[in-house]
Amino acid sequence: MRLLGVVLCSLAVIVGWVAFLWRDTFDPASLSGARVLITGASTGIGEQMAYHYARFGAQIVLTARREAVLQKVAEKCLELGAKKALVFPADMASPSEPEKFVRFALEQLGGLDYVVLNHIGWTPFEMWSGDVAHVRWLMEVNFLSYVAITSAALPALTESKGGIIVLSSLTGRIATPFTASYSATKFALEGFFGSLRHELAMQEKDVSVTVCILGLIDTESALNKTRDVVDMKAAPVSDTALAIVKAGATRTMELFYPWTIQLLCLIRDWFPEQRNGIIRGFYNFPSPSA
Ligand SMILES: NC(=O)c1ccc[n+]([C@@H]2O[C@H](COP(=O)([O-])OP(=O)(O)OC[C@H]3O[C@@H](n4cnc5c(N)ncnc54)[C@H](OP(=O)(O)O)[C@@H]3O)[C@@H](O)[C@H]2O)c1
Numbered sequence: 001m002r003l004l005g006v007v008l009c010s011l012a013v014i015v016g017w018v019a020f021l022w023r024d025t026f027d028p029a030s031l032s033g034a035r036v037l038i039t040g041a042s043t044g045i046g047e048q049m050a051y052h053y054a055r056f057g058a059q060i061v062l063t064a065r066r067e068a069v070l071q072k073v074a075e076k077c078l079e080l081g082a083k084k085a086l087v088f089p090a091d092m093a094s095p096s097e098p099e100k101f102v103r104f105a106l107e108q109l110g111g112l113d114y115v116v117l118n119h120i121g122w123t124p125f126e127m128w129s130g131d132v133a134h135v136r137w138l139m140e141v142n143f144l145s146y147v148a149i150t151s152a153a154l155p156a157l158t159e160s161k162g163g164i165i166v167l168s169s170l171t172g173r174i175a176t177p178f179t180a181s182y183s184a185t186k187f188a189l190e191g192f193f194g195s196l197r198h199e200l201a202m203q204e205k206d207v208s209v210t211v212c213i214l215g216l217i218d219t220e221s222a223l224n225k226t227r228d229v230v231d232m233k234a235a236p237v238s239d240t241a242l243a244i245v246k247a248g249a250t251r252t253m254e255l256f257y258p259w260t261i262q263l264l265c266l267i268r269d270w271f272p273e274q275r276n277g278i279i280r281g282f283y284n285f286p287s288p289s290a
């Protein structure tokens with residue numbers, strides 16, 4: 001009886017602690033009028049984040065390459081309640097675009113509260129083929145443009161005590177097959193923004209850095225690539241986008257979505273063989289000897 005009491009009490013404490021850690025501290029009003037930049041906002045997770053920010057009444061500047069598609073997203077943002085929704089079409093492979101984008105946003109909004117770094121260049125989902133030029137290009141699009149946007153936006157974010165939200169991936173923490181170039185760009189982001197977060201704290205600058213470690217999300221581009229090859233349930237894009245917006249607003253350091261991704265990250269360094277076995281277990285790939 002006594003033992004049962006101890007066990008039940010311990011369980012209650014653990015459940016209470018987990019509930020405390022997972023409690024929703026998000027205040028929707030904190031995003032009303034917030035000045036937000038979103039990259040890769042024409043489709044996928046970026047588009048859905050734009051709609052969530054719009055519902056909370058934010059002022060948004062959207063970028064991606066396709067102007068007409070961006071315009072449609074901006075119109076829908078206004079219908080959903082955005083206080084402003086402007087577009088800046090740009091190709092982030094061009095080294096001069098990131099700074100122009102931030103300058104445009106600062107002129108239009110007069111300051112910045114959140115910078116959401118989300119775009120990625122197209123990359124094949126296949127074995128590394130030796131294409132070095134592709135890696136160089138992808139580094140520019142997926143990594144260097146993030147650095148350049150951050151550099152241009154930091155003074156404004158420091159003033160507003162704002163936040164940077166960076167879209168990483170499971171493959172930014174644990175390498176996966178068929179993603180060598182993409183994975184490299186995400187590891188680069190993790191290193192850069194992890195280091196920057198330290199330095200902001202050391203300088204007592206109150207700018208939050210939220211890194212989002214995502215599993216498979218059901219955007220069209222991700223499903224197109226992984227269908228028939230990866231056996232993993234994809235999380236819904238709108239829920240994912242909302243979780244990211246909330247994580248940024250609550251200044252969360254790391255978001256794992258879906259949460260099961262965190263389990264894989266936990267075993268990463270302790271059980272490397274098992275980790276790699278689990279990762280390759282998700283792939284349907286015919287053995288060459290079969
Ligand atoms: N979906 C997943 O399963 C998954 C998993 C882990 C992490 N993530 C991360 O989540 C983020 C969003 O993924 P997603 O699946 O939503 O991607 P997506 O649907 O492919 O959207 C990519 C966005 O980037 C823009 N873009 C492409 N090339 C560009 C360029 N050269 N310059 C500027 N913009 C460019 C695209 O618009 P335009 O074509 O109009 O330029 C589009 O808006 C990425 O950082 C990705 O790594 C996704």
Ligand SMILES: *[C@@H]1O[C@H](CO)[C@@H](O)[C@H](O)[C@H]1NC(C)=O
Pocket residue numbers: 220221224
């Ligand atoms: C996905 O594949 C379909 C069919 O091949 C194609 O029409 C569509 O453009 C692809 N979408 C993306 C985002 O790659």
